[in-house]
Amino acid sequence: MTGIHGRRGPFEDGDIVQLTDPKGRMHTITLKAGTAFHTHKGRLDHDDLIGRPEGSVVRSTSGVGYVALRPLLLDFTLSMKRGATIVYPKDAAQILAQADIFPGARVIEAGAGSGSLSCWMLRAVGEHGRLYSFERREDFAEIARTNVRRYFGDDHPAWELTVGDLNERLAEPGAPREVDRVVLDMLAPWECVDAVADALIPGGLVCAYVATATQVSRVVEALRDHGRFYEPHAWETMVRDWHVEGLAVRPDHKMIGHTGFLVTARRRADDAEPPERRRRPAKGAYGEEWQKSQKKREGGGGAAAPEPAAPEPTAPDASAADGAGE
Ligand SMILES: C[S@@+](CC[C@H](N)C(=O)[O-])C[C@H]1O[C@@H](n2cnc3c(N)ncnc32)[C@H](O)[C@@H]1O
Numbered sequence: 001m002t003g004i005h006g007r008r009g010p011f012e013d014g015d016i017v018q019l020t021d022p023k024g025r026m027h028t029i030t031l032k033a034g035t036a037f038h039t040h041k042g043r044l045d046h047d048d049l050i051g052r053p054e055g056s057v058v059r060s061t062s063g064v065g066y067v068a069l070r071p072l073l074l075d076f077t078l079s080m081k082r083g084a085t086i087v088y089p090k091d092a093a094q095i096l097a098q099a100d101i102f103p104g105a106r107v108i109e110a111g112a113g114s115g116s117l118s119c120w121m122l123r124a125v126g127e128h129g130r131l132y133s134f135e136r137r138e139d140f141a142e143i144a145r146t147n148v149r150r151y152f153g154d155d156h157p158a159w160e161l162t163v164g165d166l167n168e169r170l171a172e173p174g175a176p177r178e179v180d181r182v183v184l185d186m187l188a189p190w191e192c193v194d195a196v197a198d199a200l201i202p203g204g205l206v207c208a209y210v211a212t213a214t215q216v217s218r219v220v221e222a223l224r225d226h227g228r229f230y231e232p233h234a235w236e237t238m239v240r241d242w243h244v245e246g247l248a249v250r251p252d253h254k255m256i257g258h259t260g261f262l263v264t265a266r267r268r269a270d271d272a273e274p275p276e277r278r279r280r281p282a283k284g285a286y287g288e289e290w291q292k293s294q295k296k297r298e299g300g301g302g303a304a305a306p307e308p309a310a311p312e313p314t315a316p317d318a319s320a321a322d323g324a325g326e
Pocket of ligand 1: 084085086087110111112113114115116117118134135136137140164165166167185186187188
């Protein structure tokens, strides 16, 4: 189901359906002829849905109405089973746009986590692209595999999921090369910069999604110091919902203040001499140590600039720090 099949027309056996009750609570079911969905508000037979148009209202045995729709990908990813923290839809949208994930692209992803971003990227690269996903935890890889298969209804022809550490796997013979994009959602993307540079085509793009400011700093400095990338770009997005009712039109009182930060950088051609940076770092940005070694380097002293010290990220739990997320 990589195209429009299963996304429009009357409900069919095997479709994923999202049922919304009068209080806005959602339940996601997979239609199976002859079976029923049980709630504390009564039973709902799947056969009552099969053959009905999408957007119908079906009633449980106790008369409660449920709106039946196929879930959008954002609904699916928010409700699917999770191992690791997922990439949220607002950030997935940014990744697709800013990392320019195009139909037919060859993309490396690590870690696959729960497979949320894998679903978004598979939809973007399409059947003729290639998504090589790496995940070092077998249990998370299994969750990702199940979620992707459930969303697409079968194995996606463009997807290759490998269990293992990205650096180790990319060093093996037969590892993907000449890829257009690399998207990293993991704890320490700066450790993978060498392997990523080897895998990317000139002009290719690396995108890192991280949870904390210290991680942003480390990945940006690693890309900057590496020598095979152009100047990185770092940003975040915030989404503010609105309450719209009669004359009461205003932003919602509550919003999600933080999910993650994004960093992108383009891969240089191997023989390209980067133009001199026009904007030098602000005085004091790196501290005295760095400035001394930089002066030495510029004067031919040969000392490499030390990586600015940055503590390990201190996210509230392991899965939140492992990449980004709420
Ligand atoms: C935040 S999760 C990724 C979530 C995923 N993007 C999604 O949307 O569902 C980070 C994952 O990266 C994996 N990981 C961390 N370092 C890795 C590495 N070097 N190689 C492969 N996987 C790695 C972790 O096991 C974890 O599952």
